[in-house]
Amino acid sequence: xxxxxxxxxxxxxxxxxxxxxxxxxxxxxWARFDRELNEKVWRALAQPAPHxxxxxxxxxxxxxxLAAGAAAVAVGFVAWPGHVATIQKSAASLVATTGFxxxxxxxxxxxxxxxxxxxxxxxxxxxPANAPARYAGSAPDASTNPxxxxxxPATVAFATERPNGARFASDTLSTADSVIRSRETAx
Amino acid sequence: MSRLFAxxxxxxxxxxxxxxxxxVDLALVQRVQAGDVRAFDVLIQKYRERLYxxxxxxxANREDASDLAQEAFxxxxxxxxxxxxxxxxxxxxxxxxxxxxxxxxxxxxLRRFFSFDNLSEEISQSELAETLAxxxxxxxxxxxxxxxxxxxxxxxxxxxxxxxVVVLFEIEGLSHQEIAQVMECSEGTxxxxxxxxxxxxxxxxxxxLR
Numbered sequence: 001x002x003x004x005x006x007x008x009x010x011x012x013x014x015x016x017x018x019x020x021x022x023x024x025x026x027x028x029x030w031a032r033f034d035r036e037l038n039e040k041v042w043r044a045l046a047q048p049a050p051h052x053x054x055x056x057x058x059x060x061x062x063x064x065x066l067a068a069g070a071a072a073v074a075v076g077f078v079a080w081p082g083h084v085a086t087i088q089k090s091a092a093s094l095v096a097t098t099g100f101x102x103x104x105x106x107x108x109x110x111x112x113x114x115x116x117x118x119x120x121x122x123x124x125x126x127x128p129a130n131a132p133a134r135y136a137g138s139a140p141d142a143s144t145n146p147x148x149x150x151x152x153p154a155t156v157a158f159a160t161e162r163p164n165g166a167r168f169a170s171d172t173l174s175t176a177d178s179v180i181r182s183r184e185t186a187x
Numbered sequence: 188m189s190r191l192f193a194x195x196x197x198x199x200x201x202x203x204x205x206x207x208x209x210x211v212d213l214a215l216v217q218r219v220q221a222g223d224v225r226a227f228d229v230l231i232q233k234y235r236e237r238l239y240x241x242x243x244x245x246x247a248n249r250e251d252a253s254d255l256a257q258e259a260f261x262x263x264x265x266x267x268x269x270x271x272x273x274x275x276x277x278x279x280x281x282x283x284x285x286x287x288x289x290x291x292x293x294x295x296x297l298r299r300f301f302s303f304d305n306l307s308e309e310i311s312q313s314e315l316a317e318t319l320a321x322x323x324x325x326x327x328x329x330x331x332x333x334x335x336x337x338x339x340x341x342x343x344x345x346x347x348x349x350x351x352v353v354v355l356f357e358i359e360g361l362s363h364q365e366i367a368q369v370m371e372c373s374e375g376t377x378x379x380x381x382x383x384x385x386x387x388x389x390x391x392x393x394x395x396l397r
Contacts, residue, residue, distance in 0.1 A: 016334070
């Protein structure tokens with residue numbers, strides 16, 4: 001009697017894939033996993049949720065942009081010479097309509113002098129032509145003639161004047177110049 | 188062997204048991220929402236192995252799987268207040284884990300390292316191992332090691348969506364409907380992806396299937 005031929009058992013893809021279920025870590029792994037996760041959960045409890053952090057960050061970023069925008073507007077306002085004329089125009093129209101006398105604004109094109117660190121009485125007329133004789137000639141010696149030297153007042157008055165005499169040419173700066181200089185320094 | 192399959196016991200069980208499990212989970216979730224953090228520990232103990240297995244089979248890296256599983260639990264914990272119970276808790280948790288894994292894999296697609304867990308010793312006594320060893324005329328321990336490598340290699344050659352469907356259906360035993368909920372797609376899409384993924388796997392693993 002012939003021996004019955006044994007048909008080989010067919011292995012399916014599903015059976016092979018289910019072998020993956022046997023790839024599991026050991027119990028010592030889970031002890032470490034639990035410990036780490038427990039720490040993380042408690043840390044998560046202590047910290048604010050990420051979306052609140054994100055909102056706070058967004059708010060900070062927004063505030064930073066607002067501050068930068070405000071600074072840019074301020075610099076633009078100072079740097080743009082036309083704004084003085086605009087203010088003068090609106091002041092003039094205000095005077096015309098109300099009769100109030102508005103203070104005079106210096107034009108951005110006009111030089112603004114810093115009448116420096118001399119007493120007010122000395123600023124009255126200090127053009128080179130009218131300079132007192134004591135400023136001419138060789139440098140005076142403080143030990144021999146102390147009256148020549150003026151004390152610098154404790155409170156220094158920086159006055160802006162209209163250009164009726166170039167008395168302190170080195171101290172004369174237009175506002176536009178000062179802005180340019182400050183920018184050059186910044187860069 | 189029963190211990191090995193204990194992890195998938197719930198998923199392989201009847202739909203009525205699924206519903207019972209879902210209501211138990213919902214009660215635990217409600218306790219967490221009310222401020223009982225210890226109830227979340229129960230959920231972690233219940234789902235950690237299944238969650239780890241899904242991520243491990245997607246990433247083929249045990250260290251990444253560990254980190255991502257923990258991250259998924261933390262995310263779930265943080266957003267558990269928004270869980271309304273529209274879907275079952277495990278579907279919701281699996282979705283978080285799968286999304287975290289897919290994001291991780293996309294982000295690190297050029298930097299991939301594999302590290303595998305050991306296959307259980309019990310597998311060498313299984314009928315499948317006997318049959319395969321006879322068929323391929325190979326030593327059983329060698330065969331098991333080789334088989335593990337080939338299986339992982341084949342899975343990693345699949346696209347992310349195909350791999351996810353295969354892992355969830357064939358390895359974790361989820362239904363098409365549950366996978367559709369996890370992956371946020373239609374059941375038809377799940378079936379189609381599963382069909383094409385299996386065709387590809389069959390061609391990669393044909394030496395063992397002949």
